[in-house]
């Protein structure tokens with residue numbers, strides 16, 4: 134199985150999280166989370182269902198407010214900026230949804246045009262066409278430009294979802310379960326695409342996944358959320374080289390069963 138080469142990215146932080154706490158009623162989900170994302174790296178976030186991965190992402194993009202702690206994204210404290218600044222920041226942080234979130238009544242071209250027309254009002258028709266075509270080409274689906282989402286496979290829909298996020302040229306990509314529900318061959322293709330996006334668009338990414346093959350193939354670093362904190366961080370080997378009973382079943386389910 135392909136393993137991402139070890140590269141040291143630790144010179145510039147694009148996301149800095151310190152002492153982050155979040156509760157819902159009596160349920161303390163995040164209990165002092167510390168996490169950094171460095172410019173250019175792919176960071177994989179692992180954790181059992183319900184451990185707070187989505188809550189963390191929502192706090193990063195300002196959809197939820199933390200109870201305590203600091204979250205800085207591209208040098209802005211998310212909780213302190215104005216709504217206008219938050220909207221500007223969100224344009225630099227692309228979120229690739231688990232279900233691809235395509236508009237089913239629009240063609241692939243219209244799906245990609247939509248965020249551009251809404252957020253880049255000064256672009257000419259020719260600029261828009263060029264951006265749509267080059268982004269589709271980057272995800273290997275230029276030929277699908279006039280198709281409807283319903284005519285595409287799950288893997289192709291994932292690619293279009295990623296293209297629709299990329300078209301705004303985000304500095305940070307957040308991938309939510311990019312390989313969920315896909316067959317193993319398509320998973321490998323999506324892993325490859327995530328790596329190509331990193332190289333070609335120089336994005337810094339957080340990849341949330343339960344798929345350890347994906348984690349190994351795309352993660353320069355892996356962080357595992359356990360009991361409300363990132364208790365294990367490092368290379369894939371660092372994280373799984375343990376007898377911790379909270380970690381072992383994860384590995385065994387993916388690779389042994």
Ligand SMILES: Nc1ncnc2c1ncn2[C@@H]1O[C@H](COP(=O)(O)OP(=O)(O)OP(=O)(O)O)[C@@H](O)[C@H]1O
Nearest residue numbers: 157158160162180181182183184185186187188189
């Ligand atoms: N707005 C909310 N109100 C109340 N509880 C919430 C809210 N959002 C999340 N939770 C709770 O916080 C916990 C963590 O949820 P979260 O969606 O972050 O889990 P997750 O790690 O992303 O899980 P999965 O891998 O299944 O997607 C869950 O128990 C969930 O019910």
